[in-house]
Amino acid sequence: MKKEKSCSVIIARQEHGVSRKLMSPNALRTLYRLRDNGFFGYLVGGCVRDLLLGREPKDFDVVTNATPAEVKRIFRNCRLVGRRFRLAHIHFQDEIIEVATFRSQASNEPEPEPKETNEPDHRQRHPRMLKDDDGMILRDNVYGTPEEDALRRDFTINALSYNIADFSIIDYTGGLADLNAGIIRTIGDPAVRFQEDPVRMLRAVRFAAQLAFTIEEKTRKALVVATDTIVRAAPPRLYEEILKLFLSGEGARCYELLRQTGLFAALFPNFSNWLDAESEGFPHARFGEMLSYVDSRIQQGGKVSPPLLLALLFGEYIDGKAAHFRQQGAPWQQSVNAAVAEFMGETCPIIMISNRVELALRDIISQQMRLKKIPGRRPESFIARPDFNDIVEYCRATCGDNQDVVKQLDWWAAQARQQAPVPLPSGLTEEAGAPQRKRKRRRRRNPKAKSRTEGV
Numbered sequence: 001m002k003k004e005k006s007c008s009v010i011i012a013r014q015e016h017g018v019s020r021k022l023m024s025p026n027a028l029r030t031l032y033r034l035r036d037n038g039f040f041g042y043l044v045g046g047c048v049r050d051l052l053l054g055r056e057p058k059d060f061d062v063v064t065n066a067t068p069a070e071v072k073r074i075f076r077n078c079r080l081v082g083r084r085f086r087l088a089h090i091h092f093q094d095e096i097i098e099v100a101t102f103r104s105q106a107s108n109e110p111e112p113e114p115k116e117t118n119e120p121d122h123r124q125r126h127p128r129m130l131k132d133d134d135g136m137i138l139r140d141n142v143y144g145t146p147e148e149d150a151l152r153r154d155f156t157i158n159a160l161s162y163n164i165a166d167f168s169i170i171d172y173t174g175g176l177a178d179l180n181a182g183i184i185r186t187i188g189d190p191a192v193r194f195q196e197d198p199v200r201m202l203r204a205v206r207f208a209a210q211l212a213f214t215i216e217e218k219t220r221k222a223l224v225v226a227t228d229t230i231v232r233a234a235p236p237r238l239y240e241e242i243l244k245l246f247l248s249g250e251g252a253r254c255y256e257l258l259r260q261t262g263l264f265a266a267l268f269p270n271f272s273n274w275l276d277a278e279s280e281g282f283p284h285a286r287f288g289e290m291l292s293y294v295d296s297r298i299q300q301g302g303k304v305s306p307p308l309l310l311a312l313l314f315g316e317y318i319d320g321k322a323a324h325f326r327q328q329g330a331p332w333q334q335s336v337n338a339a340v341a342e343f344m345g346e347t348c349p350i351i352m353i354s355n356r357v358e359l360a361l362r363d364i365i366s367q368q369m370r371l372k373k374i375p376g377r378r379p380e381s382f383i384a385r386p387d388f389n390d391i392v393e394y395c396r397a398t399c400g401d402n403q404d405v406v407k408q409l410d411w412w413a414a415q416a417r418q419q420a421p422v423p424l425p426s427g428l429t430e431e432a433g434a435p436q437r438k439r440k441r442r443r444r445r446n447p448k449a450k451s452r453t454e455g456v
Contacts, residue, residue, distance in 0.1 A: 008147060009176065013167040018051045020167070026092040027060035030075075030099065031164040037074050039066040041099075042146065043162035045153070048169065052160070052179060053211070062099045063149055063161070071099050103152045104144025147172050154193060154200045155207065156185050182213045190222035198233045201226065201263060202241045209245075209253035220261075227262040235352030238267065242351055243306055246313065249298040252291040270346045271317055279320075286316045286398070293397050307360035308390040310353070312397060318343050318365060336366040360387055367391045374411055383416045 020028060027043060034041040041064035047057035064071070071088040072078045078099075079089045088099040150159040150172035157179045161170040169176075173187050184204050186193045194201055201223050208215050215223070230238070245254040258264035265272040275284050290312040294304050304312075321339035330338060340362040347353060353361075363385075370382060371391065382388065392409055399405040 009171040011169040011171070011176070016052070016169055018048070018162060018167075018169065022051055023047075024057075024060045024095060024097070026090070026095045027062060027097050028164070030062050030090055030097045033074060034062075034064050034066060034071075034099075035164060037066075039064050039070070040163075040165060041066075042164070042170070044149075044160070045158050048160040048162050049157050049175075049179065051162075052169075052176075059095075060097060062097060063102055063146070064099060065102055065143075065146075066099075067101050067143065068099075071101075101143045102146055102149040104142040104148050146170070151187055153187060154197070154203060156187055157183075157207070157213075159187060178216075182211070183216050184208050184213050184219060185216040186219050186222075190219040191226065194222055194226045195229070198226065198230045199237055199241055201230060201261070202238075202245065205254055205257045205261065205263065206241075206245050206248060209250040209257060210248050215257075223263075224261050227266050230263055230266050231350050235348065235350060238351045239353060242267070243309070246291070246294065246309060247298060247304060249295055251295050252288065255288075255291055267350060268347070271314065274317055274320075284316065287313060290315075290397065305360075305390055307357050307364055307387070308394060310357065310361050311364040311390070311394050314343060315365060315394065315398065322365075332369060333366055336362060340365070360390070363387055364390050364394050368395055371395055371408060371412060374408060375415070379415060383412070388416070 023043070027047075031041045031043070041062050043060060044063045045061045047060045050057040066074070068080050068086045068088045071090075072080055075088070075090050077091045079091060081087050081089055085100070085103070090097040090099060146161065150161065150170075153159040153173075155178075156173040156175035158175070159171075159173040160175045160179075161172075162168075163170055178185050184207050186200070186204075204215055204219065204223060207213060245251065245258070248254060255264065258267070275287060278284075294309060294312060297304055318336075318339045321342055322335040325335035325338045326332070340358065344353060344358055364387060367382075367385075367387075368391070370376065376382070385391070392412055395405065396409050399409070
């Protein structure tokens with residue numbers, strides 16, 4: 001291990017256990033292509049952190065001194081994305097490698113007018129960093145050096161770099177020490193970093209839960225003070241972060257940290273108040289049970305779709321709203337529609353849930369009544385629904401030890417596995433538990449009656 005003049009720590013290949021065999025072949029192709037074209041590139045961020053911890057990285061991010069336009073000229077399979085910070089996505093058959101240009105620690109000073117030039121190799125000047133009045137970064141396309149880029153990252157453990165040129169690991173921020181100590185620490189003043197990007201607070205919680213790390217005291221205090229500013233982040237970004245939190249396999253731990261820091265109440269104010277209150281003298285315990293259920297499925301290698309996740313976490317809350325509408329005379333489907341719409345009205349101003357997910361969430365809850373109709377009309381059409389498995393899974397997760405419901409679900413599962421009709425479960429009658437529709441009586445037509453137009 002040695003130090004450079006820039007105060008970086010370089011760990012040579014023989015001093016660390018990170019092997020290229022553990023890396024994505026597509027990420028290595030990207031790094032080698034950049035090198036062959038006269039640029040240098042590093043693996044950076046979570047992939048380096050996870051490799052050092054012996055975990056399997058979910059994705060591999062690359063940073064380089066090539067601008068996005070230069071990356072696009074090198075890779076035919078490249079797409080440029082992003083407004084706040086321009087990125088290059090290298091598309092492979094089964095993976096996307098994200099390539100970013102080294103960012104600078106530029107100030108929010110006005111940018112001079114660019115000079116016109118006809119030189120083919122002229123690198124166009126990009127807009128400088130733009131912040132709003134509260135210090136949140138709105139635009140960040142100022143390019144710099146590897147060290148500046150590392151100092152611009154959120155946490156020390158995410159600022160480690162892997163240099164493909166000599167297979168070394170470079171640490172500019174003390175991330176190795178924090179990684180070994182199990183500490184989540186911001187780079188620089190945590191109050192300023194959370195002000196620049198409030199989503200970093202959610203990332204701190206997620207990393208602490210996933211890695212079983214501790215949030216450093218100064219960072220934690222700044223986070224608690226800044227919790228109310230989380231609503232300044234873009235609602236679509238918050239939705240993506242919420243999915244990452246509760247689909248991480250450590251959703252219960254994430255929830256604990258969100259509650260302790262006050263972030264949960266800031267993100268879900270109405271739902272949080274409902275959780276704190278009791279119904280008929282009993283606390284709302286199903287939310288915690290569903291978090292444990294989701295964690296168990298994910299840890300066992302299963303998948304939970306976003307609509308099913310929302311139904312599991314907020315289904316009891318939505319059911320309560322639907323029951324209120326039914327007390328006012330609304331029929332079943334209309335009551336569920338109104339309850340989901342009210343829930344979306346509370347949530348979407350802070351966390352933007354798409355219309356597609358909203359419709360799927362509504363169907364998962366409303367179609368619980370259809371499961372009770374055995375076999376019902378056209379059971380094969382119901383089984384063919386794209387969300388059939390989510391509907392059954394939601395019912396199975398929330399039914400508890402109700403054996404009648406378990407029999408119904410087993411019948412549906414057996415019916416879905418084979419096309420031939422399956423006998424009804426013992427002890428249950430056809431359409432068990434379903435409200436019976438009153439059929440309209442058809443008027444019998446008198447064949448001897450003359451047409452009204454006859455004889456006209």
